[in-house]
Amino acid sequence: MSTPTNIASxxxxxxxxxxxxxxxxxxxxxxxxAVIHTATEDWDPENGARVVARAWTDPDFKKRLLADxxxxxxELGYEGIQGEYIVALEDEPERHNxxxxxxxxxxxxxxxxxxxxxxxxxxxxARVAREPRKVLKEMGLDLARDIAIRVWETSAETRYxxxxxxxxxTDGWSEEQLAxxxxxxxxxxxxxxxxx
Amino acid sequence: MDGIxxxxxxxxxxAISYEENEPVFHEPWQATAFALNIVGIGVLRNHNADExxxxxxxxxxxxxxxxxxxxxxxTGAATLFxxxxxxxxxxxxxxxxxxxxxxxxxxxDPMAELEPQPVARFTxxxxxxxxxxxxxxxxxxxxxxxxKTGTVLHVAPAFSFPDAAAHGGAFRKEHTYHVEFASTDLxxxxxxxxxxxxxxxxxxxxxxxxx
Ligand SMILES: [Fe+2]
Numbered sequence: 404m405s406t407p408t409n410i411a412s413x414x415x416x417x418x419x420x421x422x423x424x425x426x427x428x429x430x431x432x433x434x435x436x437a438v439i440h441t442a443t444e445d446w447d448p449e450n451g452a453r454v455v456a457r458a459w460t461d462p463d464f465k466k467r468l469l470a471d472x473x474x475x476x477x478e479l480g481y482e483g484i485q486g487e488y489i490v491a492l493e494d495e496p497e498r499h500n501x502x503x504x505x506x507x508x509x510x511x512x513x514x515x516x517x518x519x520x521x522x523x524x525x526x527x528x529a530r531v532a533r534e535p536r537k538v539l540k541e542m543g544l545d546l547a548r549d550i551a552i553r554v555w556e557t558s559a560e561t562r563y564x565x566x567x568x569x570x571x572x573t574d575g576w577s578e579e580q581l582a583x584x585x586x587x588x589x590x591x592x593x594x595x596x597x598x599x
Numbered sequence: 600m601d602g603i604x605x606x607x608x609x610x611x612x613x614a615i616s617y618e619e620n621e622p623v624f625h626e627p628w629q630a631t632a633f634a635l636n637i638v639g640i641g642v643l644r645n646h647n648a649d650e651x652x653x654x655x656x657x658x659x660x661x662x663x664x665x666x667x668x669x670x671x672x673x674t675g676a677a678t679l680f681x682x683x684x685x686x687x688x689x690x691x692x693x694x695x696x697x698x699x700x701x702x703x704x705x706x707x708d709p710m711a712e713l714e715p716q717p718v719a720r721f722t723x724x725x726x727x728x729x730x731x732x733x734x735x736x737x738x739x740x741x742x743x744x745x746x747k748t749g750t751v752l753h754v755a756p757a758f759s760f761p762d763a764a765a766h767g768g769a770f771r772k773e774h775t776y777h778v779e780f781a782s783t784d785l786x787x788x789x790x791x792x793x794x795x796x797x798x799x800x801x802x803x804x805x806x807x808x809x810x
Contacts, residue, residue, distance in 0.1 A: 409697045409698055410697055410698045410699075410700060411692070411695035411696055411697030411698060411699060412697075413628060413629075413632070413666075413667075413669070413670045413673060414626065414628040415695045415696055415697065416673060416677070416691070416695045416699050417628040417631050417632045417635070417673055418628070418631075418694070418695070419691045419692075419694035419695035419699065420632075420635055420673065420676070420677050420680065420686070420691060421631055421635060422694055423680075423686045423690055423691060423694055424635070424680070424685070424686065427685070427686075429643055429685070430638060431638075431642060434634075434638050434642055435631060435634040435635065435638060436634075438633070438634035438637045438638060439624075439630045439631075439633075439634050442623060442624075442630070442633065442634075443623045443624070443630070484637075484641075488755060488756060488758075490753070490755075490777075503607075505605070505606050505607030505608075505741055505743075506604050506605055506606070506607070506652075506656075506739065506741060507604065507652055507655065508668060516623065517623055517633075519618070519621045520616075520618060520621060520625075520667075520668065521615050521616060521617045521618070523668040524615055524616070525606055525612055525664060526612040526613060526614065526615045526616075527615045528606040528607065529606040529607065529608065529609040529610075529611075529612040530612055530615070532607045532608060532743065532782075532785075532796045533607070533608045533743075533782070533785070533786050533789045533790065534789050534790070535794060536791070536794065538615065541614060541615065542615060542617060548791075549793070550793075551793035551794065551795075552793070552794045552795075553779070553794075553795050553796075553797060554794070554795070554796045554797070555777075555796075555797045556607065556741065556796055556797065556798045556799065557799065558739045558740070558741060558798050558799045558800065559739055559755070559758065559761075559775040559799035559800065559801060560755070560758040560775065560799070561755050561775065561777065561799045
């Protein structure tokens with residue numbers, strides 16, 4: 404294998420591909436900006452947090468979410484690419500859920516947003532299925548030895564979201580207050596919902 | 600392919616670096632690279648998502664591990680624009696002012712022989728064995744569960760079979776199953792009795808196990 408020493412920067416390579424396609428008239432006006440807008444403005448873990456808060460406060464919604472998360476998320480307007488088949492994983496006091504995609508980095512974009520770098524890193528992808536308790540502890544979540552862990556590998560078309568346990572001391576809180584407790588990390592399962 | 604992308608369970612990786620308040624994209628070119636691939640799939644129909652995943656899997660392992668996520672996206676998408684004859688590598692390198700490394704070519708005989716399974720053969724609670732296949736092309740069955748037996752937790756809808764879709768094979772849809780494996784069945788040296796891994800697997804990848 405020859406290793407070129409004059410590799411262009413990723414930025415220069417990206418601009419090269421973009422300009423080559425654009426000069427051939429292949430990129431419709433505004434198409435790239437539309438994707439970037441969706442990725443940065445619409446796909447947001449706050450969407451998933453609202454889904455969780457609704458599930459914590461509305462038992463009928465929670466029932467629908469656990470039976471068919473795709474439709475339940477769509478009720479709140481969260482649907483589309485990489486959200487075609489969503490499954491919600493409900494944490495229980497004695498069993499914790501955590502999500503990974505070991506082979507690439509799939510996530511439910513409409514409810515979790517594009518995944519963060521740690522989720523896409525070889526370290527997380529290689530390690531979390533095999534030693535989840537250790538990885539979670541390193542990332543700040545020290546689960547008791549008797550709490551079971553299920554690691555969900557996103558190897559096909561199902562896109563998962565974790566429904567963390569509702570923290571103690573949040574009785575009577577509004578959906579908005581509750582949603583603020585749910586981070587992207589909690590929706591993936593490397594953290595719990597923030598305590599009240 | 601038994602490639603570098605199939606990282607689950609591989610040892611030797613260290614701590615996971617975590618960034619507070621991470622932005623969606625760290626640099627503008629990353630957003631452009633992401634959008635070029637999405638437009639390449641959804642608007643230009645240059646390639647599909649399975650061809651895209653496999654183009655990244657075909658990157659030389661050293662480049663794969665050194666590249667950040669969006670450099671892998673860029674490399675995979677550019678490889679497919681070159682392979683489909685839309686642009687040439689020379690043109691890209693001239694425009695970039697330097698080398699533009701691409702993925703390695705597709706294997707000549709990429710698919711394992713797996714009989715299509717249009718009707719769901721398994722149901723919740725069934726014990727299933729993952730076939731120990733090693734196709735030269737794209738597959739979504741991770742190495743760590745091949746040859747292992749697990750339990751079906753859930754039957755998902757039928758989806759396009761990626762091993763075929765990545766290589767221009769006849770379109771086929773099959774159900775996928777959320778199959779739970781005890782960690783201790785996957786790795787003798789790691790995991791505990793109350794840890795498990797659930798893998799989402801297409802019907803073709805599995806065979807039934809008598810209870
Ligand atoms: Fe993935």
